Amino acid sequence: MSLWRDIRGTILPFWVTLRYLFRRPVTVCYPERKQIPAPRYRGRLILTRDPDGEERCVACHLCSAACPVDCISMQAAEREDGRRYAAWFRINFSRCIFCGLCTEACPTLALQMTAEYELATRELLQVVCEKEELLIDGCGKNDQYNFYRLAGIGVAAPRGSNPGESPPVDIRSNLP
Amino acid sequence: MPTLIIDNQTVTVPEGTNVLEAAKRLGIEIPHFCYHEALGSVGACRLCAVEFREGPVKGIQMSCMTPAKDGMVVDTGSAEVLAYRAQVIEWLMTNHPHDCPVCDEGGECQLQDMTVAGGHGIRRYTGPKRTYQNQNLGPFIVHEMNRCIQCYRCVRTYQDYCGGTDFGVLGSRQRLYFGRFSDGPLESPFAGNLVDVCPTGVLTDKTYRFKSRVWDLQEAPSICPHCSLGCAVTPGARYRQLQRRRARLNNQTNGHFICDRGRFGYGYANHPDRPRYPLVGHRRVTWQEALAAMQSKLQELGELFGSGSIGLLTSSRATLETQFLTKRWAAALGSDQLCFEAHPRRDFASRVAASQQLDRSASLEDVRNCDLAVLIGADPLSEAPMLALALRQAARRGARIVIVDPRPVVLPVAFERHAVSVDKFSQLLRGLGRPQQGDFSSSMEELGGSLANALLAAQRPLLIGGTDLLGPQGTQALQHAAKACSQPEKPCRTMFMLTGPNSFGGALLSANGPGFDSLMEGMEQGRIKALLCFEADPLADYPDRKRSRAALARLDMLAVFDCAATATVQESDFFFPTTTVEESVGTLINNEGRMQTFEQVFSAGTPLAESASGSHPPRFFTRDIPGSEPQSAWGILSALMGRSADLDALRREIEKNDHRFAGLSQLKANGEGRRIAIPSQHPESLPLNIASSIGSDQLQLLVTETLYGSELLSSLSPCLQELIPAPFVTVHPQDATRFKLEEGKKVLLGTPMGDLTLTLRIEGDMVPGVAIVPRLRGTVLEPLVPGTESLPCRIEKV
Amino acid sequence: MNDVLLTFILIVIKLGLVLGTVLSLAAYMVLAERKILGRMQMRHGPNRVGPFGLLQPLADLIKLLCKEDLIPERADRWVFMLAPAISTITALLAFAVIPFAAPLHLFGRTIPMVICDLNVGLLYLLALSSLAVYGVALGGWASQSKYSLLGGLRAMAQMISYELAMGLAIVPVVMSSQSFSLTAIIAAQQTLPNAIRHPLAFLIFVIAIMAESKRTPFDMPEAENELVAGFHTEYSGMRFGMFFVGEYLNLIVLGAMLTVLFLGGWHGPLLPSVCWFLIKVLGVAFFFIWVRGTMPRLRYDQLMAFGWKILVPLGLLNILVTAAWLLWRG
Ligand code: SF4
Ligand code: SF4
Numbered sequence A: 001m002s003l004w005r006d007i008r009g010t011i012l013p014f015w016v017t018l019r020y021l022f023r024r025p026v027t028v029c030y031p032e033r034k035q036i037p038a039p040r041y042r043g044r045l046i047l048t049r050d051p052d053g054e055e056r057c058v059a060c061h062l063c064s065a066a067c068p069v070d071c072i073s074m075q076a077a078e079r080e081d082g083r084r085y086a087a088w089f090r091i092n093f094s095r096c097i098f099c100g101l102c103t104e105a106c107p108t109l110a111l112q113m114t115a116e117y118e119l120a121t122r123e124l125l126q127v128v129c130e131k132e133e134l135l136i137d138g139c140g141k142n143d144q145y146n147f148y149r150l151a152g153i154g155v156a157a158p159r160g161s162n163p164g165e166s167p168p169v170d171i172r173s174n175l176p
Numbered sequence B: 001m002p003t004l005i006i007d008n009q010t011v012t013v014p015e016g017t018n019v020l021e022a023a024k025r026l027g028i029e030i031p032h033f034c035y036h037e038a039l040g041s042v043g044a045c046r047l048c049a050v051e052f053r054e055g056p057v058k059g060i061q062m063s064c065m066t067p068a069k070d071g072m073v074v075d076t077g078s079a080e081v082l083a084y085r086a087q088v089i090e091w092l093m094t095n096h097p098h099d100c101p102v103c104d105e106g107g108e109c110q111l112q113d114m115t116v117a118g119g120h121g122i123r124r125y126t127g128p129k130r131t132y133q134n135q136n137l138g139p140f141i142v143h144e145m146n147r148c149i150q151c152y153r154c155v156r157t158y159q160d161y162c163g164g165t166d167f168g169v170l171g172s173r174q175r176l177y178f179g180r181f182s183d184g185p186l187e188s189p190f191a192g193n194l195v196d197v198c199p200t201g202v203l204t205d206k207t208y209r210f211k212s213r214v215w216d217l218q219e220a221p222s223i224c225p226h227c228s229l230g231c232a233v234t235p236g237a238r239y240r241q242l243q244r245r246r247a248r249l250n251n252q253t254n255g256h257f258i259c260d261r262g263r264f265g266y267g268y269a270n271h272p273d274r275p276r277y278p279l280v281g282h283r284r285v286t287w288q289e290a291l292a293a294m295q296s297k298l299q300e301l302g303e304l305f306g307s308g309s310i311g312l313l314t315s316s317r318a319t320l321e322t323q324f325l326t327k328r329w330a331a332a333l334g335s336d337q338l339c340f341e342a343h344p345r346r347d348f349a350s351r352v353a354a355s356q357q358l359d360r361s362a363s364l365e366d367v368r369n370c371d372l373a374v375l376i377g378a379d380p381l382s383e384a385p386m387l388a389l390a391l392r393q394a395a396r397r398g399a400r401i402v403i404v405d406p407r408p409v410v411l412p413v414a415f416e417r418h419a420v421s422v423d424k425f426s427q428l429l430r431g432l433g434r435p436q437q438g439d440f441s442s443s444m445e446e447l448g449g450s451l452a453n454a455l456l457a458a459q460r461p462l463l464i465g466g467t468d469l470l471g472p473q474g475t476q477a478l479q480h481a482a483k484a485c486s487q488p489e490k491p492c493r494t495m496f497m498l499t500g501p502n503s504f505g506g507a508l509l510s511a512n513g514p515g516f517d518s519l520m521e522g523m524e525q526g527r528i529k530a531l532l533c534f535e536a537d538p539l540a541d542y543p544d545r546k547r548s549r550a551a552l553a554r555l556d557m558l559a560v561f562d563c564a565a566t567a568t569v570q571e572s573d574f575f576f577p578t579t580t581v582e583e584s585v586g587t588l589i590n591n592e593g594r595m596q597t598f599e600q601v602f603s604a605g606t607p608l609a610e611s612a613s614g615s616h617p618p619r620f621f622t623r624d625i626p627g628s629e630p631q632s633a634w635g636i637l638s639a640l641m642g643r644s645a646d647l648d649a650l651r652r653e654i655e656k657n658d659h660r661f662a663g664l665s666q667l668k669a670n671g672e673g674r675r676i677a678i679p680s681q682h683p684e685s686l687p688l689n690i691a692s693s694i695g696s697d698q699l700q701l702l703v704t705e706t707l708y709g710s711e712l713l714s715s716l717s718p719c720l721q722e723l724i725p726a727p728f729v730t731v732h733p734q735d736a737t738r739f740k741l742e743e744g745k746k747v748l749l750g751t752p753m754g755d756l757t758l759t760l761r762i763e764g765d766m767v768p769g770v771a772i773v774p775r776l777r778g779t780v781l782e783p784l785v786p787g788t789e790s791l792p793c794r795i796e797k798v
Numbered sequence C: 001m002n003d004v005l006l007t008f009i010l011i012v013i014k015l016g017l018v019l020g021t022v023l024s025l026a027a028y029m030v031l032a033e034r035k036i037l038g039r040m041q042m043r044h045g046p047n048r049v050g051p052f053g054l055l056q057p058l059a060d061l062i063k064l065l066c067k068e069d070l071i072p073e074r075a076d077r078w079v080f081m082l083a084p085a086i087s088t089i090t091a092l093l094a095f096a097v098i099p100f101a102a103p104l105h106l107f108g109r110t111i112p113m114v115i116c117d118l119n120v121g122l123l124y125l126l127a128l129s130s131l132a133v134y135g136v137a138l139g140g141w142a143s144q145s146k147y148s149l150l151g152g153l154r155a156m157a158q159m160i161s162y163e164l165a166m167g168l169a170i171v172p173v174v175m176s177s178q179s180f181s182l183t184a185i186i187a188a189q190q191t192l193p194n195a196i197r198h199p200l201a202f203l204i205f206v207i208a209i210m211a212e213s214k215r216t217p218f219d220m221p222e223a224e225n226e227l228v229a230g231f232h233t234e235y236s237g238m239r240f241g242m243f244f245v246g247e248y249l250n251l252i253v254l255g256a257m258l259t260v261l262f263l264g265g266w267h268g269p270l271l272p273s274v275c276w277f278l279i280k281v282l283g284v285a286f287f288f289i290w291v292r293g294t295m296p297r298l299r300y301d302q303l304m305a306f307g308w309k310i311l312v313p314l315g316l317l318n319i320l321v322t323a324a325w326l327l328w329r330g
């Protein structure tokens, strides 16, 4: 019985492969035809803006800390109104492995991944992207979130007037 | 010595130790916010809760508030305790802002750590968050009150430990506010410590604002180079820029804290004017060219004029390794014209200080533990700020502090004050050297005698001297006095404030060598044709600038090895850039004779922020780092002598050559250092005569160090600039009346260095007959150098 | 004198023809294999260089020629350098005795369509295939790499084992055609190919040559997931190319052997004999590729057990039966 099964099991696959020989290949021939990636595809990174149109990134260094290949570098700076932002922000895509850990670490939802995957170039410096190249003019995903409206440092609105904040304490009051 | 059981481990601790400390001995870290080793316990944060199963107390208690007792059985991690702590954290977080990404504490925040450790992730409380308005606390500290967790560490540091009065707790119940009555810079010169002690991001370093995250910093144990105390610090650098300094724990010296000069004086390493390239005749060349050019010039001079024509000078800024190799090289060149300090009087005072019986030398820990401190000619806050803080700790433990000084002296603690002019120091010291004797010839001697008796009576007596005012003679007399006031079982300890971080090393190495005066004569007579300065600035540090300028001008060759753009660097024929303390390794010997090594924090190079073009760092690849030419002075010396730059071998050689440095090669940078055991011999007995002749229409000119602006390196730090006062002169009200001067008005001070226009300050708490000016680099007061014998001066209105 | 010269010229012409055909065939065999395997796996296979990827072999050749020729520092240099040549040359030499078409009658001369019609051609073939083991074993040994060494050892053991089965499978053929000459063997199959006459021997031979050529399912010597690339792990550039070409030459040699010994050689209806020969060889090659696309790799112990415990006894039995049958038929 098992001998019959073995022989069948040896012969049958030949039939399978022979049939497949005449099937249409499923490969998409890339440069002529392009795949449309899924919306959550992990491609080129971008920096987004908050609903008020300001840069979302606060240069908190969390993405660069999370990045396993150390390809993000930045320098934080302070605007006159106390807003912390990235004076410069650089992602070296020639090192990036598109793991997405940086976007998971980003507390302000500034850093997001797009579906753009055509990054190959012979010019290495072309894939070393500065803030100007990374920053887009929209919110990307999560278009409601504005970190500075939730933080306590009073940048987007005066201290004590963000949602869920009570007005500043009067330290000279002795009332109970 | 109670014995208790913590988490199934037995430990015996000294009486009075709390359970939190006892657990630390077992390596068990109980989470805590408000407890601090140096500040003690207050039981404010409720985080250090542990469960007591057996013993005098039972149930959940604060481990920081509970002294260890025999028979205690403690569980630091029971389910109930963990739940309790998680709840405490959750309560603390109900008001905590959503700030971590923009908070400079992030990454080194105890609250962050504890929140994560406590497993608190989502805020369940939906009520409003409390908010505060912040205050502007001056150039050093950023205030962000919303983040406060009411642990009281700041107040306890600022008021209790540092003696500041302008920062405290305001408000009541849920509205506690930690700040000042109104906006304004914090007055204490130790305010920077708030950054270290605050467990959250309420008080952060303004000079480090938004510069880095701690995980991106390069850090290593280092030593503060801004005075002779040798406090332990941890500098942090990123992108070739020194970005901050934090205090490092060394129980023998600074303890947990440092002064603001040390914390914020780091800017010199990034100074845009710092010379970073070897220069030959002010032309930029490569190292090889510069070294070769200098070697051939030296050889030429040596052949023409003999080896005695080469003079070598280092300073108290140079490391022990540099000083030792300079000495070696001088020997190799055959020159005996070697000197370790450009200021002869300071030089000899240091040599005397290094020649005392070193077992009587006091560390800052000894200062903190003394019960009577007598300071003669010492102004700790200006000359060695952390000494002032140590004296405060002594006073808090009940010590009596006596200060004998002509200047107005400020300490962060109450003290007994005797305004005595420098002329009277001889009499005072004579009296001080004769305890338990009557027949004093003057009231000054009597004062000295009574202080001597008090020292004899004290349990842990301490004599502190400022070498600038005492000079070599006074220093020696103070040592004799300390000897006289010592009893076998309770020695009278001494501490001297010296010129720089390694004055002691230079003093040990110079022995009976020539002072800079004799080199100066050599240069003037044309005997010395070449001068090699290793991290020394004879133009600024020699008391008579006209004379030093003329002498240096006569040289055939002036070679300077330095890390700052000093006056001497401007005059040099050959210049070699050296590294700063943070950029190299080395050893410094502090004022008590403690050898301490430091490690390299980062490699020298022009900070990226400066070399960056436009809005981002350079977009090209190069092998070489801009501005990375500076090398350690001892490394350059090794190269000049054809040795390999092997630090370990060098340290072993120093040890072998000079048994006073025994143990150097085993020193660890993060340890407590090692005290030199054997003093240098300085046989000469000096005549005690500290006097000056001043005409009746003249004042005695007293140049002193000041907190900000006197010390070379910190005076270059940009963030200290706004604290450097405008040039001023201080006189007694009597003298003000005599010369018809008014407070705040411009006056003309006629000194041997020229006439200077200064602002007048009138101060009652000083001796009459003197005009006191601070040394302020980069101002008209620059040519006046402290530590000089008093000179006459005129003062008049302009 | 004239005759000798003419024979010599003819041999040179034949040599050129065979060499040219075989080498370009080997090159395109690589392409064919990649294409067929690709299609069997619903891929395209190489399709970028030239129309349908037809210039791919050329591109590969250029690439291999341009690559750096690496010799591991601790390798046995000379052996390392010679090993690939051994394996290519032994494969090429085999073609010397293979009759690829019916003898040609031209200008009254009968030109045998074989470079050299040895009367012990079969033994010559066996000898060469034994020699081929050296190339692999020495290459593996000389690389000074554990992967190469293991690959070389496996190849050696495998090839020696299956050579035995192969030899045993040939014996009935020799017995029935009563000659070691390949021309004679082909002649003996004019009516009926040996595959039908000796089916068991045919089966054993097919399996044995598959193992002999180190192809899936018997590619233990270069099992990628265990040995990186087996005996040629350390080879690069054209040296690797020689191993590679050697392998495909071997494929053709074995196909030719199978054709000659069992499939009736160049015999066939209608088409010229050389065409039949080529069709048969290519058919065998296609079959080999098909097997590669279908069968997974065997385990090493299974391989050895199969060779020694099944094929060899079967082969012996087959000889006995054939001998008995031949005797009985007289
Ligand atoms: S995707 Fe991964 S590798 Fe790329 S920048 Fe983000 S963390 Fe780094
Ligand atoms: S984690 Fe987000 S906010 Fe923080 S630096 Fe990166 S991109 Fe900016």
Ligand code: SF4
Pocket: B096, B097, B098, B099, B100, B101, B103, B104, B105, B106, B107, B109, B110, B111, B112, B147, B199, B200, B201, B202
């Ligand atoms: S204090 Fe700590 S927890 Fe609070 S915002 Fe700053 S880093 Fe975050």
Ligand code: SF4
Pocket: B147, B148, B149, B150, B151, B152, B153, B154, B155, B178, B197, B198, B199, B200, B202, B203
């Ligand atoms: S400001 Fe900082 S140190 Fe002071 S109570 Fe608040 S959290 Fe504690």
Ligand code: FES
Pocket: B031, B032, B033, B034, B035, B041, B042, B043, B044, B045, B046, B047, B048, B049, B062, B063, B064, B065
């Ligand atoms: S550390 Fe004990 S209550 Fe805060």
